[in-house]
Amino acid sequence: MSKKESRSECLVACSLDLLGDKWTLLVIRDMLEGEKTYKQFQEAGEKIPTNILASRLKTLIEKEIAVKKPYQENPVRYTYSLTDKGKALWPVIRELMRWGDKYVPEGKLTPQAKYAIENF
Amino acid sequence: MSKKESRSECLVACSLDLLGDKWTLLVIRDMLEGEKTYKQFQEAGEKIPTNILASRLKTLIEKEIAVKKPYQENPVRYTYSLTDKGKALWPVIRELMRWGDKYVPEGKLTPQAKYAIENF
Numbered sequence: 001m002s003k004k005e006s007r008s009e010c011l012v013a014c015s016l017d018l019l020g021d022k023w024t025l026l027v028i029r030d031m032l033e034g035e036k037t038y039k040q041f042q043e044a045g046e047k048i049p050t051n052i053l054a055s056r057l058k059t060l061i062e063k064e065i066a067v068k069k070p071y072q073e074n075p076v077r078y079t080y081s082l083t084d085k086g087k088a089l090w091p092v093i094r095e096l097m098r099w100g101d102k103y104v105p106e107g108k109l110t111p112q113a114k115y116a117i118e119n120f
Numbered sequence: 121m122s123k124k125e126s127r128s129e130c131l132v133a134c135s136l137d138l139l140g141d142k143w144t145l146l147v148i149r150d151m152l153e154g155e156k157t158y159k160q161f162q163e164a165g166e167k168i169p170t171n172i173l174a175s176r177l178k179t180l181i182e183k184e185i186a187v188k189k190p191y192q193e194n195p196v197r198y199t200y201s202l203t204d205k206g207k208a209l210w211p212v213i214r215e216l217m218r219w220g221d222k223y224v225p226e227g228k229l230t231p232q233a234k235y236a237i238e239n240f
Contacts, residue, residue, distance in 0.1 A: 006227070007142075009166035011215055011220030012149050014227035022127075029132050038126035044126035062201070085223045092219060093132055095211040096139070100131030103205045107126070107134035 017064055023048060027056050028089050031066060035081035138183055143168060147176050148209050151186060155201035
């Protein structure tokens, strides 16, 4: 059992305890393309606030959804990438995109995303 | 464009603008079984607070993900059910359950959920 008790044994509830907010799955989306630096996350279109990014990355590492490794010293900086547990979230993101493509007119399906949701 | 501008054109971000919290997809999960009364939502294992339930149902109706219809008068009470746009969220919930089943040890896959994620 994690520090915070789950609200129920329902797998939807358990998953949302980890993923249910407006930012976590966007940070995971970015890492599905490959490892990212802190700066690269901040350059994504949604302009994630730095305190939220730091907090989400910390939680994702604690929950073994992502790992970090240093790519420079003085000052030390890290790249962040998904573990297998994190990569296994692709189908959740794919279905959010499919639903958005059909029902959210503000959204745009990029050619890259179209290719991904049709082929993976 | 909705009242609130979307954070980006990314379909993941657009979908999370509507669905990205700890409760909305649980309310949708309940309606996937069929129409629900306010009381039935409150009886679900997660014990959703009444103010959150009222707020989520209001938004889901505004966004045409759910509809309500009266089933009694004096006082008027409603049942809530999913529109086609709401029912189309089943694959998102299915993938959250599959991921939880593999990676979240606190969660339990009920026989009913197991049947659903294997067959639909």
